[in-house]
Amino acid sequence: MNVRICESHSPQPALLPRLVAVVLLFVCAVPALAAESDEPALARFIVKTRDAAQSAELRNVLTSRYGPSVRVAPLFDKVDVENDPDGMARMYRVSIAADRMPTRQPWENAYRLESELELEAVEPDFDSTLRRTVEMSAICLADVEPPQDKNWSLDEIRAPAAWLLQPPPGGKKFGEGITVCHPDTGWSEHVDLDASRLDLTRARNLLDSGLPNAQDPFIDCPLLHPGHGTGTGSVIVSGHESGLVMGVAPRAKLVPIRTAKSVIQLFDSDLARAVNYAVDARCDVISMSLGGRAFFGLKAAIRRAVRNQVIVAAAAGNCVGFVVAPAAYDDTIAVAGTNVRSGPWKGSSHGSAVDISAPAEHVYIARRQKPSDPTNKVEPGEGTSYAVANVAGAAALWLAYHDRAKLLQRYGSGRRLQDVFRELLGQTASVPAPWNPGQYGPGILNVESLLRADLPDVPESAAIVPERDGGELALLAAILDRSPARLGPQLARLFGVGPLDVEDRLRDFGPELVHLALSNPAAFNRLLDQLAGFESGIPLAQQPAFTDASPTLRRQVGAQP
Numbered sequence: 001m002n003v004r005i006c007e008s009h010s011p012q013p014a015l016l017p018r019l020v021a022v023v024l025l026f027v028c029a030v031p032a033l034a035a036e037s038d039e040p041a042l043a044r045f046i047v048k049t050r051d052a053a054q055s056a057e058l059r060n061v062l063t064s065r066y067g068p069s070v071r072v073a074p075l076f077d078k079v080d081v082e083n084d085p086d087g088m089a090r091m092y093r094v095s096i097a098a099d100r101m102p103t104r105q106p107w108e109n110a111y112r113l114e115s116e117l118e119l120e121a122v123e124p125d126f127d128s129t130l131r132r133t134v135e136m137s138a139i140c141l142a143d144v145e146p147p148q149d150k151n152w153s154l155d156e157i158r159a160p161a162a163w164l165l166q167p168p169p170g171g172k173k174f175g176e177g178i179t180v181c182h183p184d185t186g187w188s189e190h191v192d193l194d195a196s197r198l199d200l201t202r203a204r205n206l207l208d209s210g211l212p213n214a215q216d217p218f219i220d221c222p223l224l225h226p227g228h229g230t231g232t233g234s235v236i237v238s239g240h241e242s243g244l245v246m247g248v249a250p251r252a253k254l255v256p257i258r259t260a261k262s263v264i265q266l267f268d269s270d271l272a273r274a275v276n277y278a279v280d281a282r283c284d285v286i287s288m289s290l291g292g293r294a295f296f297g298l299k300a301a302i303r304r305a306v307r308n309q310v311i312v313a314a315a316a317g318n319c320v321g322f323v324v325a326p327a328a329y330d331d332t333i334a335v336a337g338t339n340v341r342s343g344p345w346k347g348s349s350h351g352s353a354v355d356i357s358a359p360a361e362h363v364y365i366a367r368r369q370k371p372s373d374p375t376n377k378v379e380p381g382e383g384t385s386y387a388v389a390n391v392a393g394a395a396a397l398w399l400a401y402h403d404r405a406k407l408l409q410r411y412g413s414g415r416r417l418q419d420v421f422r423e424l425l426g427q428t429a430s431v432p433a434p435w436n437p438g439q440y441g442p443g444i445l446n447v448e449s450l451l452r453a454d455l456p457d458v459p460e461s462a463a464i465v466p467e468r469d470g471g472e473l474a475l476l477a478a479i480l481d482r483s484p485a486r487l488g489p490q491l492a493r494l495f496g497v498g499p500l501d502v503e504d505r506l507r508d509f510g511p512e513l514v515h516l517a518l519s520n521p522a523a524f525n526r527l528l529d530q531l532a533g534f535e536s537g538i539p540l541a542q543q544p545a546f547t548d549a550s551p552t553l554r555r556q557v558g559a560q561p
Contacts, residue, residue: 043097045096046094046123047094058092067097076273086300091297109124125268126267126293140319140382150378151245156338158447158449165451165452168403178252180252182255182286183274184256185228192238202281214258215258228385230368236254237254237396259271271326275301278310285313286311287392289315291325295325296511311395312333314335316354318347322479323354323478324518329475338358338444340359344439347383356442356443358386362380365386407455410455412458471503473510476510495557523544
């Protein structure tokens, strides 16, 4: 097999800083590339201990079993253990030499590690990329010419009209005073994302020991997407007088958080750490133009962000059809994509988990993919990466317009800003005809109506509204776009248990089921349809949906040959 070593280009120090946000990973991503390395192959896991005593002994127990090369590090830094309902202080990143593991199957190794050490939870720390390159051109890309007007998408969401509105006392225009954190590949130079739009004092490179230099190294390998986030960031905050495109919130600040080395190298743990850092950095909005599988650490980080009154939005996904995590989480605003004709974009994920739609086809963006590219290039781009960027910009406009401090004073602990914003998005959306609200949310983002809308009433009770968490069944149902009432009996048949025992099985095996569903959605849905339609046993051993399942899961569902 021929191996190509990926080259990385360090940005020149004299270049003006520009943000580069990460691409949506489930946009029919590319096959993983091999590269020569002297580093031994590592098996990566996310571990959650049962209590503080087990945490204190974790490193010693692991090294005694797997050798001194074991690496153990807290998943999250500086966790307040007095305010830690999800046990984030007990979550760790663990790396073990692959040749010390009992099998080559990641999930099987995770189950054995959890059982043998009596840990609360263990999951593989995956590169979350789907290997679906061909579909990008065959299914996802538009078959119409882009509009001549480079700012057509702003008109589509009524942003220029929103900019003309006079804010109430204390409010500001254009997103001024609001900070948007953006987990991505780093920042780079482009006139349409000039340095004045970036807050580099809070920027972080979480791939390199949390250093503040979050520059994009422009990794040069086939089918990668270096610089994609420059385009995504330009949709949120661009507005240079010499530029060609405008962002939705041109006076907001963007904080680059380097989370991924490339489109094919974003690990679940890195994204969770980025979300958690965004809370510590006191960002007001988190915009995630990326996606992967469900993972307990990411879920906990998002829940913490929403508890801290951060608005969190994520792209619904591309090419796979259904909504991926983190957009599928109850606590996240899931954004689907629309086209130039005010209809659904052909590549957009869709389903009941979608909260709103926004332009995703032929959205003009700042484009820079290598150091030699000009810093004033603008091209149309496609993907729900840009749809969620529109919504993040709208969130910044809304928070500035009403004065975020006054919003917090108004709602206190009684309502989360995430829920208020989500409610207003739905009430003020534009609804073209025809439109399917069950698949693409209540309509298309309308920023003018959003700002004009009266704020919801303050709840009579001072108690915070309970967090939105329907459990593992609700999450899997959201990803597969099936109601829990429909999916529950199918999974009961799959595991051979009663309906009341399904949630218990999913606590143990739900994450692997999600992984299998995202890896082969068509096969997984066919399996569920079979489970709904047959009274007799199903030969699961031959089911394509379980080809890559762990031996432990196969035994649980009777699929072991």
